[in-house]
Amino acid sequence: MTMTDTAAKRPAYIREVTDDGNYGTVEKPLTIWERAYRIEALRKAVLLVILAAAWQAYALSLNNSLLFPTFTETIEALWTNVTTLGLLGKVWMSISVLARGYLIGLFLAATLTVLAMNTRIGRDLLEILTSMFNPLPAIALLPLALLWFGLGNQSLIFVLVHSVLWPVALNTLAGFLAVSNTLRMVGRNYGLSSLRLVVKILIPAALPSILAGLKIGWAFAWRTLIAAELVFGASSGSGGLGWFVFERKNDLDIPGVFAGLLAVILIGLFVEYVIFRRLEQRTVVRWGMQH
Amino acid sequence: MGAVSVLSGRGVTLQYKTPDHLVVATYRVDFDVHASDRFVVLGPSGCGKSTLLKAVGGYIAPTEGEIRLKGELVRRPGPDRIMVFQEFDQLLPWKSVRQNVTFALTESGRASGKAADDRAMHYIEKVKLTKFANSYPHTLSGGMKQRVAIARAMAMEPEILLMDEPFAALDALTRRRMQEELLQLWDDTRFTMMFVTHSIEEAVMLSSRILLLSPHPGRVRAEFNSNGKDEIEPLTGQKLSVAIHDLLFADQPETEGEGDDHD
Known part of the structure; x- marks a missing residue:
């Protein structure tokens, strides 16, 4: 039997595609639970409530507020510290020092990376410096900083810059190097040269990595600051949030210690979800560069 | 015809370095692209056609010979020669x-x-x-x-559009439609373009003139006129696509494709 024989048994045909709309269910609304489950903020809020409830239950069963105060006691302590003991002032003190260190760190990181993108030796320098200093804990530099800059904010800013500079520079450089060659060629095709190419093409194209670097830098800086204030708190003049925790512990005011730590956590949540998340939604998520 | 040459290459030798080799991509290639040409550079993998287009774009400097756009030496990328790349991330x-x-x-x-x-x-x-x-x-x-x-x-x-296999990453049906649309756009504005491809069919369909390169390193093998209809090529007496096919396979009797030549 040949091919043409079989083909002859099955006649070809052409159909009109009719649109009578009888496809059955094409779309079906989700139930209220399915819809609620899709809201990230709601899921996370529920998790936070569960965590707080677990804390409360454990602390109640332990029944020793000197070791482990309950959630409600902590909230109470937080409230009285905010209203009467000027906790907000201490928070502000910490954040203003942090902001200065963070911004100086970002500026230095930007300078180093631009240099690294434009010259071979600059890139070698940045790679050597980051591999030397990135693993070095900023806190380990604090004794030296105190020796060089004395007691006070300058020493704190010095260690903050150290904790921000290397991770941000490392991430930014990695982001720049990952930008596709095609995009660079597109930029050069329009006559963009070194600095304009960095600003107009490389920075937006590397924004996912840059934002990741900013987040890591922020977390490192915040940790370093609280730890520095805790360890050398007594010497840092008027004192910030870490110093507050140190003081509360000295007074054996453990709910106060917890209130201070809770404040650290709340600020962390705020920065992550309100500032960074919003920034991501407006940029890299909107552009389809991150999901 | 008597058309004006917009872009000319004279004795263009291009080299690039891989970590362990100096590769000669093209060797003493001559070409002239006239105004409103649909100038297709066709060749198998490794004939340096993409490298040649990048040299016209000003991204690579020839080690020998010169490329001139309207008499001006091409030295760097510029908006008078706009590239369209194969990659979607352009x-x-x-x-x-x-x-x-x-x-x-x-x-x-x-x-x-x-x-x-x-x-x-x-x-x-x-x-x-x-x-x-x-x-x-x-x-x-x-x-x-x-x-x-x-x-x-x-x-x-721009003076000339440089197209580096812009449809190669598309599915076959979309590619066909895009080729037809490109011809319509050309009918509309009569731009000058230099188009790189490894597909004989695409070259014949899109071109007014075809530059055929031989592989390793790329040297000029032939230049043909085309009207998109794959008619008999007077030099060989065969259909244009058959003539090209025979020339390419006469050069390399049994070689496997070696990936694309995007270096």
Whole structure:
């Protein structure tokens, strides 16, 4: 039997595609639970409530507020510290020092990376410096900083810059190097040269990595600051949030210690979800560069 | 014809370095692209055709010979020669379709403000993407992205459009449609283009003139005229596609493809 024989048994045909709309269910609304489950903020809020409830239950069963105060006691302590003991002032003190260190760190990181993108030796320098200093804990530099800059904010800013500079520079450089060659060629095709190419093409194209670097830098800086204030708190003049925790512990005011730590956590949540998340939604998520 | 040469290459030898080798991509290649030519550079993998296009773009300097655009020596990339790449990521993902086109116009100084926007919309309409002017690239299909890249290149109104296998990453049906649309656009504005491909069929369909390169290193093997209809080539007495096919396979009797030559 040949091919043409079989083909002859099955006649070809052409159909009109009719649109009578009888496809059955094409779309079906989700139930209220399915819809609620899709809201990230709601899921996370529920998790936070569960965590707080677990804390409360454990602390109640332990029944020793000197070791482990309950959630409600902590909230109470937080409230009285905010209203009467000027906790907000201490928070502000910490954040203003942090902001200065963070911004100086970002500026230095930007300078180093631009240099690294434009010259071979600059890139070698940045790679050597980051591999030397990135693993070095900023806190380990604090004794030296105190020796060089004395007691006070300058020493704190010095260690903050150290904790921000290397991770941000490392991430930014990695982001720049990952930008596709095609995009660079597109930029050069329009006559963009070194600095304009960095600003107009490389920075937006590397924004996912840059934002990741900013987040890591922020977390490192915040940790370093609280730890520095805790360890050398007594010497840092008027004192910030870490110093507050140190003081509360000295007074054996453990709910106060917890209130201070809770404040650290709340600020962390705020920065992550309100500032960074919003920034991501407006940029890299909107552009389809991150999901 | 007596047409004017827009772009000329004389004895162009191109080399590039891999970590362990110095590779000669093309060897003493001559060519002339005339105004309104659809000049297709055709050859198998490893004939240096993409490298040649990048040299015309000004991204690679010839080690020997010279490339001139309207008599001016090509030294660096510039908006008088706009590249359209094969890769879909040639669009700036942080800019909408419309902003991608206006960005090109304003950054290169070709147009600014309202004029740039009007020109952008004019060319976006030409590639039938008006409805998607405010969409971001990640929401578009591959074919639509390539149409934006073509609109962006045409809006620059360069001396010559350089196309580096722009349809190679598309599915066969979309590719066919894009080829037809490109010919319609050419009918409309008669731009000059240099188009690189490894597909004989695409070369025959799109070209007015075909430069055939032999592989390793790329040397000129033949130049043919074409009208897109694959008619009998007077030199060989065969259909154009058959003539090209025979020339390519006479050179390399039994060789496997060695991946694409994007280096």
